[in-house]
Amino acid sequence: xxxxxxxxxxxxxxxxxxxxxxxxxxxxxxxxxxxxxxxxxxxxxxxxxxxxxxxxxxxxxxxxxxxxxxxxxxxxxxxxxxxxxxxxxxxxxxxxxxxxxxxxxxxxxxxxxxxxxxxxxxxxxxxxxxxxxxxxxxxxxxxxxxxxxxxxxxxxxxxxxxxxxxxxxxxxxxxxxxxxxxxxxxxxxxxxxxxxxxxxxxxxxxxxxxxxxxxxxxxxxxxxxxxxxxxxxxxxxxxxxxxxxxxxxxxxxxxxxxxxxxxxxxxxxxxxxxxxxxxxxxxxxxxxxxxxxxxxxxxxxxxxxxxxxxxxxxxxxxxxxxxxxxxxx
Amino acid sequence: xxxxxxxxxxxxxxxxxxxxxxxxxxxxxxxxxxxxxxxxxxxxxxxxxxxxxxxxxxxxxxxxxxxxxxxxxxxxxxxxxxxxxxxxxxxxxxxxxxxxxxxxxxxxxxxxxxxxxxxxxxxxxxxx
Numbered sequence: 001x002x003x004x005x006x007x008x009x010x011x012x013x014x015x016x017x018x019x020x021x022x023x024x025x026x027x028x029x030x031x032x033x034x035x036x037x038x039x040x041x042x043x044x045x046x047x048x049x050x051x052x053x054x055x056x057x058x059x060x061x062x063x064x065x066x067x068x069x070x071x072x073x074x075x076x077x078x079x080x081x082x083x084x085x086x087x088x089x090x091x092x093x094x095x096x097x098x099x100x101x102x103x104x105x106x107x108x109x110x111x112x113x114x115x116x117x118x119x120x121x122x123x124x125x126x127x128x129x130x131x132x133x134x135x136x137x138x139x140x141x142x143x144x145x146x147x148x149x150x151x152x153x154x155x156x157x158x159x160x161x162x163x164x165x166x167x168x169x170x171x172x173x174x175x176x177x178x179x180x181x182x183x184x185x186x187x188x189x190x191x192x193x194x195x196x197x198x199x200x201x202x203x204x205x206x207x208x209x210x211x212x213x214x215x216x217x218x219x220x221x222x223x224x225x226x227x228x229x230x231x232x233x234x235x236x237x238x239x240x241x242x243x244x245x246x247x248x249x250x251x252x253x254x255x256x257x258x259x260x261x262x263x264x265x266x267x268x269x270x271x272x273x274x275x276x277x278x279x280x281x282x283x284x285x286x287x288x289x290x291x292x293x294x295x296x297x298x299x300x301x302x303x304x305x306x307x308x309x310x311x312x313x314x315x316x317x318x319x320x321x322x323x324x325x326x327x328x329x
Numbered sequence: 330x331x332x333x334x335x336x337x338x339x340x341x342x343x344x345x346x347x348x349x350x351x352x353x354x355x356x357x358x359x360x361x362x363x364x365x366x367x368x369x370x371x372x373x374x375x376x377x378x379x380x381x382x383x384x385x386x387x388x389x390x391x392x393x394x395x396x397x398x399x400x401x402x403x404x405x406x407x408x409x410x411x412x413x414x415x416x417x418x419x420x421x422x423x424x425x426x427x428x429x430x431x432x433x434x435x436x437x438x439x440x441x442x443x444x445x446x447x448x449x450x451x452x453x454x455x456x457x
Binding site: 327 | 336384402404407408414420423443445447
């Protein structure tokens with residue numbers, strides 16, 4: 001078990017069994033206390049029976065304490081793979097993709113292409129990094145296709161609606177530079193914590209409750225087991241405000257159209273353009289989470305997310321003038 | 330394990346080769362272009378698209394200076410300019426020229442400009 005979400009999930013699943021009257025999970029001891037009508041079954045038989053219920057969620061129950069397997073061996077492969085992918089990202093930045101945009105007239109087609117370029121450019125460091133960290137974490141904790149799909153629907157729908165609002169009221173919703181720095185730093189910190197958790201090495205981060213608070217987890221977890229759709233949709237809508245130069249340029253353009261329909265459609269096509277890359281990251285994570293080499297994937301993803309978080313943090317510090325910029329792309 | 334470390338070290342080396350750190354950009358290569366002075370006003374021309382060009386400009390210190398930032402179909406971060414020392418921040422139009430006034434007193438030392446996400450930057454070095 002990794003987080004507060006696991007506590008809720010295991011407790012919920014166990015309580016759903018008719019003959020269980022009480023279930024209490026503990027993150028600290030990695031144990032669950034179950035009370036119920038079991039007849040004269042042995043503890044081992046009960047554990048096996050309850051495991052059958054929890055297995056679809058990726059948990060096993062045993063009477064004995066499990067030995068924790070950190071999987072240090074995975075790093076032998078995870079480190080070079082993560083580094084190679086980061087190099088790939090840097091190469092993309094040097095490829096001069098922005099010079100492909102030669103039209104000053106922003107048609108819907110141009111907005112789509114700008115979206116495509118944005119999704120593999122510098123915005124990948126912050127938006128893509130956040131999507132990767134959230135979806136890998138969600139997949140690790142047993143999130144479903146629905147959670148991920150709702151996120152993307154929220155994002156694309158949010159861009160459509162908020163784009164229309166920007167066009168209509170003629171007041172830009174994009175945030176000032178100071179708010180950008182604050183938001184960028186918060187996102188970088190969230191990525192850092194999720195990245196460290198993905199590595200599954202340092203358990204102190206969980207003890208310090210660095211993970212999402214239980215209240216928040218409750219929504220996300222129950223979003224996947226019950227009829228709760230809100231949390232992933234809201235996170236998707238929230239990406240409208242993420243500091244990304246391309247997003248803000250498009251918002252500025254939507255603003256200049258002064259029209260509800262044009263503003264809405266411009267932002268919609270832009271978001272649609274970013275979809276292939278982001279979908280690859282989120283559904284890819286989900287798919288791999290069920291493969292046998294998932295341990296390697298989570299460690300690789302963790303390393304990449306941590307590197308991107310560090311890059312974002314150093315960039316934010318440079319923007320405030322506290323440190324000199326480390327890199328110039 | 331050793332092989333993995335060796336591969337990682339090589340890869341990190343490649344990374345620094347692809348994206349040189351700031352000090353390397355300043356030090357090596359061609360000499361930085363210098364600003365022109367017209368009627369007592371110094372003019373620094375910088376293009377903003379997918380980064381800033383030139384990245385380093387040498388100018389004379391103590392002269393009123395105008396930084397002309399030109400955008401052309403710029404939709405990336407370089408349109409969002411921040412100059413921390415001047416507390417200057419502005420989101421530029423996708424195409425156009427933005428003039429940033431720098432007084433004679435401000436025209437000393439090194440002036441650093443960045444895009445608001447920090448991955449692109451430029452420097453104006455005021456020298457006597």
